[in-house]
Amino acid sequence: MSAEQYKRQAAMRAVEMVEPGMRLGLGTGSTAAHFVALLGERVKAGLSVVCVPTSQATQQLAEARGIKLSTFDELPELDVTFDGADEIDGELRMIKGGGGALLREKIVAMASDRVVIIADESKAVAKLGASKLPVEVVQFGLQATRDMIDALATDVGCKGGIELRRTADGQPFVTDNGNYILDCDFGSIGDPDELDEAFRFIPGVVESGLFLDICDLAIIAGEGGVKVYEARRDLEDED
Numbered sequence: 001m002s003a004e005q006y007k008r009q010a011a012m013r014a015v016e017m018v019e020p021g022m023r024l025g026l027g028t029g030s031t032a033a034h035f036v037a038l039l040g041e042r043v044k045a046g047l048s049v050v051c052v053p054t055s056q057a058t059q060q061l062a063e064a065r066g067i068k069l070s071t072f073d074e075l076p077e078l079d080v081t082f083d084g085a086d087e088i089d090g091e092l093r094m095i096k097g098g099g100g101a102l103l104r105e106k107i108v109a110m111a112s113d114r115v116v117i118i119a120d121e122s123k124a125v126a127k128l129g130a131s132k133l134p135v136e137v138v139q140f141g142l143q144a145t146r147d148m149i150d151a152l153a154t155d156v157g158c159k160g161g162i163e164l165r166r167t168a169d170g171q172p173f174v175t176d177n178g179n180y181i182l183d184c185d186f187g188s189i190g191d192p193d194e195l196d197e198a199f200r201f202i203p204g205v206v207e208s209g210l211f212l213d214i215c216d217l218a219i220i221a222g223e224g225g226v227k228v229y230e231a232r233r234d235l236e237d238e239d
Contacts, residue, residue: 004034004120007031007034007084008034009221009226010031010034011118013118013221013226014116014219015038017080017116018039018042018080020048021049022080023049023051023070023077023078023079024039024049024079024081025054025081026039026058026067026083027054027083027101028054028055028084028101028104028105029098029101031083032082032118035082035118036061036065036067039067040064040067041065043065043067044065044066049068050068051068052072054083054104054105054108055099055100055105055176057099072107078111080112080114083117083118084096084123086123087130088124088125088215089125089126091231092117092215092229092231093128093211093212094215095133095134095209096209097133097134097136097209100173100175101176102181102207102209103175103177103206116218117218118219119218119219119220121220121224122222124220127188127190129158129187130188133184133186133189133208133210134181134209135182135199135205135209136177136180136206136209137180137181138204138206139179139180142164142180142204145182145204146162146164146182148204149162149199149205150162152202153186155198157190157194158184158186159186160184162182163185164180165181192210192212193212195208196210213231
């Protein structure tokens with residue numbers, strides 16, 4: 001089976017979790033698009049839910065499927081957010097932002113009682129950093145922000161190329177929030193928490209694509225079928 005077929009399998013398992021009356025966050029990207037399509041089928045069959053999209057692209061997909069949408073101002077508390085990931089490790093820590101919606105994705109995720117990540121097995125990694133780490137930054141002072149990211153990341157053992165994301169025609173990619181994205185090719189990230197903390201000292205950084213201690217449940221599909229992983233911190237909280 002192809003990666004897209006595995007993504008759809010994971011999305012099929014996830015959409016079974018949706019119950020009538022739920023308030024949902026809808027993620028951004030190719031895997032989230034499968035979920036939106038399947039949710040649309042359930043809505044067409046009579047399911048009543050209201051959703052907050054994390055990007056203009058997801059909003060358009062959901063509207064085309066007849067899914068009822070709300071703004072985050074009108075619906076600031078959500079039951080579940082369903083989203084994908086660029087990478088996810090054994091502790092359910094993630095890198096996200098390949099689709100350019102990392103800030104809104106993180107805001108919506110943090111306002112949700114539960115966050116469910118759906119992915120194909122290629123997104124599962126032993127250590128974060130196989131893909132580039134997106135960092136959303138303000139346009140003003142871009143070079144100074146880039147230099148500070150380079151310096152502080154180096155201090156915590158992360159070094160590599162940092163490139164401004166561009167569109168197909170060579171123009172800077174601009175997020176739905178009017179910001180730029182710097183893609184950081186750090187390779188294996190030894191201590192994601194330390195790197196995430198370093199970003200917080202940089203005024204020009206709006207948010208990073210490190211999603212740590214956010215995922216509650218991961219649904220990952222691959223050759224071995226669909227597997228479900230629950231965050232171990234849930235067990236720790238019960239002690």
